[in-house]
Amino acid sequence: MEKTWFTISVYSENNVGLLNRISGIFLKRHINIEGLNVSKSEIEGVSKFTIVIYTTLEWTRRIVSQIEKQVEVIKAFYHTDEEIIYQESALFKIASHLLFDERQIQNIIKESNGQIVTVSRDYFVLAKTGRRHEIDQMHDELEPYGIMQFVRSGRIAVTKAEMPISSLLEKFQHEL
Amino acid sequence: MKAKSAKPKLRISGAEAIIHCLLAEGVDLIYGYPGGAIMPVYDELYKFRDRLQHVLTRHEQGATHAAQGYARVSGRVGVAMATSGPGATNLVTGLADAQIDSTPMVCITGQVARHLLGSDAFQETDIIGISTPVTKWNYQITKASEIPEILAKAFYIARSGRPGPVLVDITKNAQFDELDFEYTPCKGVRSYVPVPKPDLNAIEAAAAMINAAQKPFIVFGQGVILGSAENELKALIEKSGIPAAWTILGLSALDSEHPLNVGMVGMHGNYGPNMLTNECDVLIAIGMRFDDRVTGSLDTYAKQAKIIHFEIDPAEIDKNVQTDIAVLGNARETLALLLPKIRENSHPAWLEEFHKKYQQEFEAVIENDIHPSKPGLTMGEVIEQINQASAHKAVIVTDVGQHQMVTCRYAKFKESKSNITSGGLGTMGFALPAAIGAKMGAMNREVVAVIGDGGYQMTIQELATIHQNKLPVKIVVLNNDFLGMVRQWQELFFESRYASTVMVNPDFVKIAEGYYLNARRVDKREELAEAVAEMMASEEAYFLEVRVEKEDNVFPMIPSGASVSQIRLK
Numbered sequence: 001m002e003k004t005w006f007t008i009s010v011y012s013e014n015n016v017g018l019l020n021r022i023s024g025i026f027l028k029r030h031i032n033i034e035g036l037n038v039s040k041s042e043i044e045g046v047s048k049f050t051i052v053i054y055t056t057l058e059w060t061r062r063i064v065s066q067i068e069k070q071v072e073v074i075k076a077f078y079h080t081d082e083e084i085i086y087q088e089s090a091l092f093k094i095a096s097h098l099l100f101d102e103r104q105i106q107n108i109i110k111e112s113n114g115q116i117v118t119v120s121r122d123y124f125v126l127a128k129t130g131r132r133h134e135i136d137q138m139h140d141e142l143e144p145y146g147i148m149q150f151v152r153s154g155r156i157a158v159t160k161a162e163m164p165i166s167s168l169l170e171k172f173q174h175e176l
Numbered sequence: 177m178k179a180k181s182a183k184p185k186l187r188i189s190g191a192e193a194i195i196h197c198l199l200a201e202g203v204d205l206i207y208g209y210p211g212g213a214i215m216p217v218y219d220e221l222y223k224f225r226d227r228l229q230h231v232l233t234r235h236e237q238g239a240t241h242a243a244q245g246y247a248r249v250s251g252r253v254g255v256a257m258a259t260s261g262p263g264a265t266n267l268v269t270g271l272a273d274a275q276i277d278s279t280p281m282v283c284i285t286g287q288v289a290r291h292l293l294g295s296d297a298f299q300e301t302d303i304i305g306i307s308t309p310v311t312k313w314n315y316q317i318t319k320a321s322e323i324p325e326i327l328a329k330a331f332y333i334a335r336s337g338r339p340g341p342v343l344v345d346i347t348k349n350a351q352f353d354e355l356d357f358e359y360t361p362c363k364g365v366r367s368y369v370p371v372p373k374p375d376l377n378a379i380e381a382a383a384a385m386i387n388a389a390q391k392p393f394i395v396f397g398q399g400v401i402l403g404s405a406e407n408e409l410k411a412l413i414e415k416s417g418i419p420a421a422w423t424i425l426g427l428s429a430l431d432s433e434h435p436l437n438v439g440m441v442g443m444h445g446n447y448g449p450n451m452l453t454n455e456c457d458v459l460i461a462i463g464m465r466f467d468d469r470v471t472g473s474l475d476t477y478a479k480q481a482k483i484i485h486f487e488i489d490p491a492e493i494d495k496n497v498q499t500d501i502a503v504l505g506n507a508r509e510t511l512a513l514l515l516p517k518i519r520e521n522s523h524p525a526w527l528e529e530f531h532k533k534y535q536q537e538f539e540a541v542i543e544n545d546i547h548p549s550k551p552g553l554t555m556g557e558v559i560e561q562i563n564q565a566s567a568h569k570a571v572i573v574t575d576v577g578q579h580q581m582v583t584c585r586y587a588k589f590k591e592s593k594s595n596i597t598s599g600g601l602g603t604m605g606f607a608l609p610a611a612i613g614a615k616m617g618a619m620n621r622e623v624v625a626v627i628g629d630g631g632y633q634m635t636i637q638e639l640a641t642i643h644q645n646k647l648p649v650k651i652v653v654l655n656n657d658f659l660g661m662v663r664q665w666q667e668l669f670f671e672s673r674y675a676s677t678v679m680v681n682p683d684f685v686k687i688a689e690g691y692y693l694n695a696r697r698v699d700k701r702e703e704l705a706e707a708v709a710e711m712m713a714s715e716e717a718y719f720l721e722v723r724v725e726k727e728d729n730v731f732p733m734i735p736s737g738a739s740v741s742q743i744r745l746k
Contacts, residue, residue: 012367017316074366
């Protein structure tokens with residue numbers, strides 16, 4: 001089976017040990033977590049993990065059912081890039097003199113819709129929010145000039161289709 | 177609306193609250209080992225000793241296996257307790273064993289006081305981090321007020337759905353501090369669906385597929401026992417006339433003598449059920465998880481068959497074997513729904529194929545195992561003697577290795593929850609402490625532990641627990657002076673290079689006698705039946721060492737990575 005990018009969204013109770021429990025599921029199967037973001041979700045008291053992996057559909061399914069099996073996980077979903085709206089952010093720290101020495105850098109900033117967030121005598125910081133390949137492209141273009149530091153955030157994503165979490169939780173309250 | 181308890185709240189210490197929680201959960205027996213960080217709880221155990229029995233094992237691992245043995249035989253939650261640090265880490269093997277074999281167990285560990293957490297204090301260890309991959313759930317309590325709710329949740333999670341082990345770590349300050357105690361049993365956790373609702377369409381489809389099958393075959397596992405579905409399983413096979421085989425943990429769910437019981441699947445299972453897995457047209461898996469020891473190579477496993485999987489845990493569906501129809505739910509519930517839709521049927525020609533294969537296996541293997549003509553004693557004939565002496569009514573507890581495979585192949589059972597063994601994890605050292613728990617979980621039943629000379633020495637100190645508690649456990653060590661299963665593999669696959677499998681053993685009889693147990697050694701066939709009879713008749717614990725043939729192999733065997741249909745008779 002072919003490998004591709006999957007975004008796993010995990011809705012869970014907010015529990016200290018849960019991240020460890022979830023990451024163990026990937027560790028056990030030698031699957032690298034390419035991106036991880038933990039935040040609150042649209043539902044009060046419910047956390048959302050957004051995990052990006054590059055693997056086969058088969059493995060993704062198995063992993064998602066193992067995640068969902070965990071007591072404190074309410075529901076886990078997986079999606080391909082086509083099924084979600086997502087963003088990642090990146091920061092590039094670059095030597096300030098390059099802005100003047102290398103004219104091309106200004107073009108790269110303009111064309112990539114990057115934002116200069118700070119400039120000092122020694123360096124400037126460039127922020128870019130977008131899809132993974134856009135950030136990758138910007139990175140590749142800037143790399144020949146020298147990047148002092150680079151960091152990319154975890155992915156944040158919402159699905160095009162509905163996520164029936166609220167109704168699941170309501171159903172539980174109803175049954176209890 | 178929940179009814180408010182009218183009882184006034186009790187102002188008590190966390191340690192006392194723990195005892196009240198255990199009593200409220202119906203616990204009357206726990207296994208454990210004291211130490212610094214759990215002392216306040218032990219102090220309360222002393223005060224409550226007439227209502228809550230604590231059995232001091234000789235190692236914390238023994239406490240977990242005893243709790244497992246108790247849980248497996250009784251269907252109740254086993255409880256083990258230990259202190260922080262090494263006490264807690266010694267529980268890990270038992271937790272892993274209970275996790276992979278779905279055994280309901282609650283482990284309570286002491287922990288250093290909250291203000292010391294993370295300071296590398298004396299006997300501090302991150303048992304939550306360590307136990308996470310081997311528990312169904314775990315939690316660290318750092319405030320006394322959390323105790324009732326968390327323990328209620330712990331028991332609920334351990335026993336509900338697919339059961340499993342839960343660890344609750346309790347800091348020492350939470351044991352000393354006071355709380356207003358009120359106990360409400362846990363009825364649900366919103367993020368957790370223990371038993372999926374049966375899908376009637378799936379059941380309908382399964383029934384249609386079963387009714388149309390020419391060569392249907394049932395393979396059942398422990399899910400039948402955990403789901404109390406023994407009667408439903410029996411009714412299903414009798415109505416449909418479908419031959420049924422069991423996994424090692426499914427053993428004893430169906431009477432060994434039932435005419436449709438065709439034996440064990442898997443690496444050392446019976447010839448027929450393994451071979452015919454690759455000839456059936458519909459494979460009906462009930463409460464089993466297609467472990468690699470059952471399936472052999474997946475590429476050649478039941479490829480010709482449609483697969484129906486009755487399973488409580490959605491994560492097991494399509495994990496190893498692609499199913500055509502998945503029926504989620506508790507086996508008792510789903511089989512009961514299935515039953516009225518099943519046509520009365522019989523499959524005499526198909527069943528005859530199992531009988532023919534059995535005959536082949538009998539001639540090539542079984543006859544020599546249980547009625548040997550060679551001088552040396554075989555493991556099989558010892559089990560056969562136990563069968564005769566127990567009238568198939570004993571609980572048989574096994575360890576891991578050759579003796580385990582031989583026992584599971586030949587031991588006969590009439591009653592469910594009678595085969596206690598370490599299946600998934602293969603934990604040597606499991607049997608002796610598990611037999612303690614099994615005996616205490618079924619005091620009116622005969623409990624026979626059958627153990628190899630290797631595994632026996634991993635938890636041999638529990639003989640003291642047996643002696644101290646006057647537990648009439650029968651212990652049979654099948655001694656071949658080898659780590660027999662590894663030796664067998666070395667012989668077959670490593671050109672007989674016996675790397676570290678030779679055991680120079682102590683005098684096991686003297687050791688048992690040193691623990692004040694009645695003990696006997698047998699090395700002649702003439703004495704075997706009488707020795708087994710003497711052991712079974714004993715009203716006290718009894719140790720029997722049987723010196724068996726040193727280099728016997730267990731057959732049939734599916735070599736590792738081979739197909740079930742490549743099972744070897746020799």
